[in-house]
Structures are given as structure tokens and as C-alpha cells.
Amino acid sequence: MITLAIVGLVSGIITAISPCVLPVLPAILTSSIQDGATSRRRPIVVVAGLVTSFAFFTLLGGLLLSSLGLPDDLLRWAGIVILAIVGLGLAIPPLGELLQRPFERIRPLKMDRDGNGYVMGLALGLVFVPCAGPILASITVLAATNGISWGLVALTVSFSLGIAVPLLAFGLAGQAMGSRIKAVRTRLQGIRIASGVILIATAVVVATNVAEPLQRWVPSTLASIQETIEDNDSVRDELDVLTGREEAQPASGDALTFDQCEEGPPDQLQNCGPARDLPGIQEWLNTPEGQALDIDELTADGGVVLIDFWTYSCINCQRTFPYLTAWDERYRDDGLTIIGVHSPEFAFEKVVGNVEDATERYDIEYPVAIDNDFETWREWDQRFWPAHYLIDQEGVVRQVHYGEGRYEETEMLIQQLLDAAPQAAVEADTGGHTQGRTPETYLGYGRVAYAANLDDIRTNTPIQYFYDQELPRDQFAYQGEWTVNEEHALAGEEARLELYFYAADVHLVMAGEGEVRVTLLNDPEYERVVEVDGTSDLYDLFVGEPTQDIMILEFTPGIEAYAFTFG
Template identity: 30%
Template structure:
């Protein structure tokens, strides 16, 4: 079931604005044959699956290695773009490694087309990986919580294949538009140069780091992926929750043990929080949706601390580069969070709560009973009303 969801999630990920700068890079297959496009997409799947598998099992150093690999990919694609714009430059490229990046150069396509397209696909796959959404995060979580590497690899391959299928359809549609124009050599030369300019612009956009802005516009994509994830979550394992308007609370505050580090204070246990109204906030610092909620959580913590509210941030990393404690401390300082944050690199607390989302807010009353939850952005007025109600209830 989850294989199908991973495949569909890969298809949906193409709707994310974050993927837009990558799409021009794929049109490097236009002047090649259909098999060259397939080789490019195969390279993309192989690189994406390889990188994702490595980051799920490797140590924190892999975050730095991924950054280096990303810059190498950008360099190769920049060379390919320059080869498109300047034919003389393309003719002077002699090294096999550089020729592999020259996907659109006719001479290269004729002699080394399959290999060149595959290498370009590897580069594109490395650049596309950070644009993946909640389903990829769930796959990482599945691996961390004890599932086999083979199962994780199959899910990652399914995810990458779903995106590759959508991109393949896009490229195939583009080829149908280009084919009638190939007889007009002058026009094709201009189109080739225009593709090179687009490709170079896409590389520059990726290198600038502005893709993080586009990730912030991926709300609809994330909602679709979260809806797919809910299909894979068995009803029996979901936490049953009741809104604050209902009289009956639903469950006890789970354990907070199993964290890998604490920021802004010493470790605290669930038992020690009895008598307090507690907000547990699951977040991760590179999650745009989480960043939108943090100012509200911070303000509630400051406003209601004196009345008995305790906020605990649970930082469960979606990606490997979010794991280092130093990066979490930097995020806490940047957002000026005044409350304790526990790092949950091994997903122990995440699993204890049965959580599935970033961000996720769990509200507990003074007796340690779960009374309300809110997943994702928004609903801020309602959440503050919940806090006020629970504090008033605790005083009565």
C-alpha cells in the first residue's frame, strides 16, 4: 500500500513550485532520442535513491557531503548550459567527465548520448532531492523507526519513479512540439541557445538558495501528500482526539524520554509536568510550515507562562542536515524561542505520540490528559482559546 502512496507522492511532488527551477534542466534531452530521455530519467532515479538511502543510514557528516555534491552537480550543469549557448565552447570540451554534462551538444549526443544523458540525470536528481515533501519525510521516518534498508530503498525508488514518470511525460510533450521545427536549422539553433540560457538561469537560481522561497509556496502539494499519508496510517494506531468543546479527554501525556539532546533547559519528564497545561510542538527547523507557526507558539509561551502554560518543542528532523544539535540551537536562537526544545533524532517521542505531521500541536490539561490537537498551519485563534480554557479549568 505504501509503495503505491510513495509512487503517487513522487508524481504529486512535481506540482511543488520548488521543482520549477529543475524542469529546464530536463529539456537537455530534447535533441537526443527517446532512449536518451529514458537514460536521463533513469540517472535521476538512481541518484535520488542513492542519496536518500545514504542519508538515512549515514552519520551527520553526510549533510556536508550532500552540499559538496550539490555544487558539483551545479558545475556540471553550468558547463552543459554554456555548451548549448556557445558551440565553440562545446567543441573544445574533451574530457569525458565534462562531455557527460554536455547533453545537448549534437556531437556528444551522437557519440556518448546515453552515458551523457545518464550523468546529467544524476546531476538533476541531486538537485531535485531537497524539493521532496512530507511523504519523503515519512519514508525517512519509516527507516529510522526500525524498518529494513531494502524496504526503505523500495519506497524511495517508488517515490523517485513517480516523479520521473511525470517529468518524462512533460519532456515527451515538449519533444512533440520541437520535432516539426528541426528542419529549420536556424530556428533550432536559436532554440538550443535559448534552452541553454534557461538552463543557466535555473542553475543560478538553485545556486542562490532561493529555492527555499518556493518551498514556502508548496502548501497545496503538502496537503495532498499528507492526505495520501493518512490513507497509509491504520485507524487503530491513530491517536483519538476530541476538541476542547467535548467534555471527555482522550489520552495521557506520552513519555518524553528517548530524546537525543535538550536546548534551553534540563530534561523534563511527563510526570514532572502534572499540574501544568502543556503544549507539545513537533517541528523541524527546515520546515517552512513549522517556521510559520513558531512566532505564534513563541508568543503563547511568553504570554501564558506565568499562568501555568508549559511549552515543549520536540524537534524531530525530517532530513539529515537537521540532526546536528548545533543547527537546532541556531534555529532556537534565530526564532528566539524561550521554551525547552528536545531533539528527537531517533523518532522515539514521535513514535510515542503516534505523530505523522510537521508541525503538530498537542494540548494537555493539568491532569495530563490530551484535550486538543492542531496539525499544520493556521487555526491560531482556536488554539489560543484552547490554552485559555485549559488554564481557566486548571485554576477552578
């Protein structure tokens, strides 16, 4: 348990400096001046309120709501409303005085300085949605299934204290800056009003989910560190004991366990044992009349199934959606069925209407199974979000992957399984995937492999690139100004890419805002202008017959290019 407590503390620290903190970060940074003057104690009070409510309601919120028969998203909306009220009280002084009167005789809850700071912290704790890893997943699932124990309490407290460390540093940094800025001392009323506006804006941002694109754009450079800390063998064993997962179905015969498959070669089909059932599903989305799906029936008909465990507020899950939706569109007619099993991280994610809104927001058209009681989660010995399991036509799990990434390998294995099915042996010109097509191609230095000017790459800095040689097939070249980061390449002035491809469809995962002009070297009549609208998504560059050509892409500055995919 000591090991878990230490890992929980470190995991909490990493979580609090991840993209998940962005919606509440402005409120934390300005926490010391939201009563009109800089206060050294106030950041501590605000963070204490946040940690208190987060820890308490993560453990007991779902149980409390269900026992009282209250809506699952009540706590989240209560936090949003409280933030808005405190913000209005700061932004409109007469209203603030009116709101303060009921608390003037109750000193522990007095609504000024430290008092409203603690209340604000409590509200922030209700709307704070951390990125999920094995530690938080264990806390969430055990709490939701009434498995509360002293070990779980200790893990929750250590995780929450870890969250507090960076948030307190942010708050104290804001306090230090405020104390050194003369304008803060001379324009207290204006600062108070501005702070109230920030709180109101925070409430609106959380309520409308408008920060999600920004959270997805921020590189997940800490994800691999978090995975190393939380998902090593010793921590995994202790979590298994805490969650009862040590009783997970063992390997039998030639089959491997799910964990052994996940650790195996990602580009090879493996025998991970028979697929499990989907028990306890409350509702199905995106199926005819809400009809339930059965894995045995899907595979008996020669289909391939991909089970994807997700939850809609998880930023890590959101980053996988462009790939999942692209595979669904590309291979559904060939026999692939993707089933998104939605197992909620927080109580408000149990509301089916919220999940329906998320499927529309992310263009998810494949079937979604609502697993609010975690019965399917436990049946599959699940550990955290996202995770997927690829199942062949015999009902055998052939690939297991936890977390983001391995998109190229997964798509290649999907193709292998579909090619093995008689009904999937279709020609490319009938809508199937193109045999021998160019492989998925990454543009960030973390996974770049097919750049013709690979030796010229300089990481994380703007560089002018040139390439004047003959471009080999299945390779691309940077031209003009690019900043090649770990996960993507950022377009600068006169940024271009040249790509020698063979495929029927060419797509590019992009983010940012701007235009991409697409032309083909050997087809002067082909021109396409792609509008990148700020949404991190898969954009079509070419859709047609199997074609071999050199594609030229001209980017406006500010566009982030992640990976080419082909059909």
C-alpha cells in the same frame, strides 16, 4: 502491500506537483536543452537519475553516512556542488571541455548529452526535498532506524515512481516548447550558457534556502487531498503494520487513543491519556545552558505544555511557525511552554547547526529538542510532520492534531487550560490575554466566518467590495478590490478592511510586499504603517490596553492577508 504501493504511487504524484518541487523545477523544465540542443531522451535520463538517487539515498543514505563516519549533510552538499559544476561546464564551454576529458574513455559515464543529464539528475535527487506526509514519514523513519524491509523498498520505489510522473511531464513539456522555438535551434551556444546559469542558480537557491518563502506562499491546495489519500483508516492500518505502530499504546479507562482524539471535535478538550516522556534527546536549544526540560515538572508547577513535532525543511511545518511563535510570545508568561521536537526528515537535518540556523530564520524562541534517533517520535507513536499534542496541568494530553490548520481551535483550548490554572488568572492589563476578546478571524473563503459582507464574496477572482452598513462587533468587511482565495485574500487597488474588534493586541498574518496603514475610528491620533517585507509572518497592528474600536486597514496591492489573531 498492494494498497500501500498504489497509495505510494499516487502520493508521489501529488508530492511532485506540490510547492516542494519549486527549487528544482527550472532545471527540470530546461533539462532537454542543457546540452545546447533539444533532446527527446534527455528529460527521461534526467528524471531517471533524480528518481534513482532519491530512492537509494532516502533508504540507505543515512546508514551509509553513519557507517563511514561522514557528515550527515555530505550528500546534500555533494548534490549542490555537482549541480554547480555541471552548470559551470555548460555556461563556460572551455571549462566544459576540460571537465569532459576524464570521462571520454568511459562510455557509460561520458559527460555529454545523456551522460551529464544522468549526473545532473543524480544531483537533483540529492537536493530534492519533498513535502512530508505519512508515506514519506514512514519511509524516512524506518530507513533511519534500520528497519529496511522488502515492504519498505516496495513503498519507496512506488513513491519514487509517482514523483517521476509529473517531473517527466514537466521535462517533456520543456522539450516540446524548445523544439518549437526557432531561437533554440539557431542560438544553441547561448541556450547552452543560459541552461548552465539556470543550474548554477538552482544550486545557489538550494544552498541558501531562498526559495522557502515562495514555497510557503504557494497555496497548499493539495494538502487536504494528500491527507485524505494517505491518512484514511485502511492506509493507516497498513502503515502501522509496516512501521510496527500497531503496537502503539492502547486506550485505557476513559482515555482515547491519540488517533481517536485527532478524529474528535477539534474545539473540545478530550482525555487522550497521560503525556509520554521525551527519551533520547541529544541536545536542547533555547533553554538555559542547554538544560533538558521535563514534562512532569512543567505540569506539576501548573503549566500547560504544547509538544510540536517538526522538521525544518518541511514546508507544511514552516507554515505553522507564525502561529506557534505568536502563542509562545502571547502565553508564555501565563504558563504555556511550547516544546518543538525536531525529528529529521532527511540526514542533513540531523546537523544541529542547521537546526540552530532554522530557529533563528523563523524567530523560534521556544525550547527545541533534537530527536535525531527518533526515540521521542516513537514514544509518542508519531506519524508525520507537523503534529502537536496539548497537555494540561495534570499531565494529560487534551488535544491531538496532525498536519496544518486548526489554529483557532488550538488557541481557544490553550486559553481554556490557562484560565483553569490559578496562577494564570491574571487581568488583561497585566499582560495576559483579554477575556471575551474577538476570536481568530480568517480571510480566505476556505474558513471565513466573520465577514459582514459574506454573501458578496466571489472566489478566486478580483471583485470590488462595498459595505456601508453598521459593522457588527467581532466582524470585518472587505472594501475595495480583493481576490478572495481559499487560504488568503489578495489586495488589489484601494483594498481596505474594516474590523470591529475587542482585544489588547491585534495581529494579522500576511505575505507579499507592501504597506498597510492602520487607523482606529474612535482614536484619531492612532496611526501605524506596517511594512510587509516578503516574509510570511504575523504582523502587529495594535498592541496596548484592552480596546473596543473599529480598525481601518488600507493595503497596497499585492499583499496577501490570511488571518487576524487577538490577544
